[in-house]
Amino acid sequence: MLAQNADKIRFALQTILRNPHRRLVTEERWVRLDEVSGVETDTVLMILQHPEHLHRYQGGTLVTLVRRLKGKVPAKVFERHITETLDTPENRFVKRFMDIVLFWCDELERQGYWQKAANHASQLNDLRNFVRFVRADPLFTDVGEMEIFPASSQVLLKRDGYRECLQIYRLLHIAHSPIFDRIQDAIDNRRIDQLYEFWCFFKLAEELAKGKEFTFKPTLQPSAEGLEWGLEAHLLDNYRLIYNNQFGHGKGSYSVPLRPDFSLFCGNGLCTVFDAKFRFDKVDVDQLDKEIVEQAMEEASQRGDIERLAKHADICKMHAYRDALRCRASVVLYPGTQSKFFCTYGKCLNDVTVAQVAFENLQGVGAIPLMPG
Numbered sequence: 153m154l155a156q157n158a159d160k161i162r163f164a165l166q167t168i169l170r171n172p173h174r175r176l177v178t179e180e181r182w183v184r185l186d187e188v189s190g191v192e193t194d195t196v197l198m199i200l201q202h203p204e205h206l207h208r209y210q211g212g213t214l215v216t217l218v219r220r221l222k223g224k225v226p227a228k229v230f231e232r233h234i235t236e237t238l239d240t241p242e243n244r245f246v247k248r249f250m251d252i253v254l255f256w257c258d259e260l261e262r263q264g265y266w267q268k269a270a271n272h273a274s275q276l277n278d279l280r281n282f283v284r285f286v287r288a289d290p291l292f293t294d295v296g297e298m299e300i301f302p303a304s305s306q307v308l309l310k311r312d313g314y315r316e317c318l319q320i321y322r323l324l325h326i327a328h329s330p331i332f333d334r335i336q337d338a339i340d341n342r343r344i345d346q347l348y349e350f351w352c353f354f355k356l357a358e359e360l361a362k363g364k365e366f367t368f369k370p371t372l373q374p375s376a377e378g379l380e381w382g383l384e385a386h387l388l389d390n391y392r393l394i395y396n397n398q399f400g401h402g403k404g405s406y407s408v409p410l411r412p413d414f415s416l417f418c419g420n421g422l423c424t425v426f427d428a429k430f431r432f433d434k435v436d437v438d439q440l441d442k443e444i445v446e447q448a449m450e451e452a453s454q455r456g457d458i459e460r461l462a463k464h465a466d467i468c469k470m471h472a473y474r475d476a477l478r479c480r481a482s483v484v485l486y487p488g489t490q491s492k493f494f495c496t497y498g499k500c501l502n503d504v505t506v507a508q509v510a511f512e513n514l515q516g517v518g519a520i521p522l523m524p525g
Contacts, residue, residue: 154256155272156424158279161253164320165286167313168246170290182228189231197232241302242314248298249317250287252324254280278476326374348524349353349413352428352485355522356414357385357393359506376430391510392417405476412482416510424481424510425473428522429466470517481509484519493518 154161188195225480257280260266266273274405286292302308308318381397397415399405404422412425466484474482475507484492506520 154253154260154279155269155321157323160316161279161320162282164313164316165246165250165283168317169286169289169291171313172238173236173240173242173307173311173314176234177237178344179233179235181233182229182230184228189233192232194232195230199226200253200502201231237294238291240307241298241300242305242311243292243295243309244298245302245305245308245321246314246317247295247342249321250283252321253283256286256324256325257283273284308367315381328516338342348430349428351524352426353383353385353393353395353414353520356485356506357387360391360393360416360510361385361387362507371428390419391423399477406478410473410476412477412483422477424483425468425477425479426483426485426506427469428485430487444492462481467517467519472519474517480513480515482517483509485522487523488519488521491518491520493500493520 186519257276260276266276306469308314382397383405385393387393394415394417395409396413398409398411399415400409401407404410413428414424414426415422416424470482470484473479481493485506491502491504493501493509493516495501495512495514497515504514504518504520508514509518509520
């Protein structure tokens with residue numbers, strides 16, 4: 153992982169060196185009278201509250217001040233000084249990040265992995281030398297040690313250089329199991345639609361398992377994608393729930409390539425597909441009938457109602473999935489309260505559960521609520 157991201161780490165650190173994050177801080181200090189750069193209310197109050205700094209005036213031009221202070225002037229004056237500092241939580245994080253990279257480069261060499269992966273040895277050595285060079289830069293001389301991880305910092309999440317360091321930092325900590333990396337990214341960037349999709353995968357597996365044991369078979373390649381295509385939940389009775397399974401032309405789909413959010417297999421046969429839609433409502437559930445959907449899409453198109461058009465298109469996609477993939481059922485999962493399933497023989501079923509669709513041989517399309525609690 154370090155070798156694959158060596159160039160990215162170098163680029164990120166170079167970007168930070170060119171434009172490091174700074175913040176304004178206020179320093180409170182006592183300075184000589186001739187060093188005062190400004191006077192405010194607290195300056196006068198502190199003169200009166202600390203008479204130990206007042207001394208007998210020996211002559212000069214401070215006539216008004218001397219008269220007010222009965223012949224004395226302050227030797228030191230309280231002042232608030234605003235200055236820029238590089239000692240920010242974000243720079244402390246970068247400093248810690250570089251120490252972690254150096255630690256792992258040294259540890260991999262000590263453990264003999266450089267000899268086992270000779271093609272990566274030169275990359276790791278160059279990376280280590282570059283990080284040492286940046287770590288010794290005067291920029292980090294006054295930067296303290298990271299005590300609290302700045303998880304909510306918008307600088308880390310969005311600023312060039314810092315953003316890449318954060319991504320690689322997380323990969324270093326979860327390189328053995330990157331399943332939750334995309335979930336963390338969705339949380340940081342408040343991608344509620346993605347969070348709902350991820351949550352639906354685990355909730356759907358739990359519902360289908362009906363309280364019995366089920367196991368996950370995650371893809372363990374350390375990649376920035378994290379919750380990857382092909383992640384499996386192994387359920388009871390030889391059922392498998394697969395996340396973002398790809399159905400190519402002639403390889404599951406008889407027409408265009410398709411990739412539904414969740415595909416339920418029994419053995420090697422596809423049973424049902426599910427698609428998570430965060431923005432979905434009761435009106436869309438009521439309009440699952442194909443002719444009504446097509447009419448509503450035409451009306452939405454004429455009005456320019458893009459949101460409604462997109463929702464109707466999602467419903468039509470359920471028909472497309474079922475047709476192209478030749479599965480028994482295709483279902484929308486949405487955060488609502490009402491379920492509706494249209495059987496191919498014309499009957500409409502209400503209050504249908506995902507377990508019934510999956511295991512009771514129902515054929516058709518529908519929408520089932522999965523509401524986070």
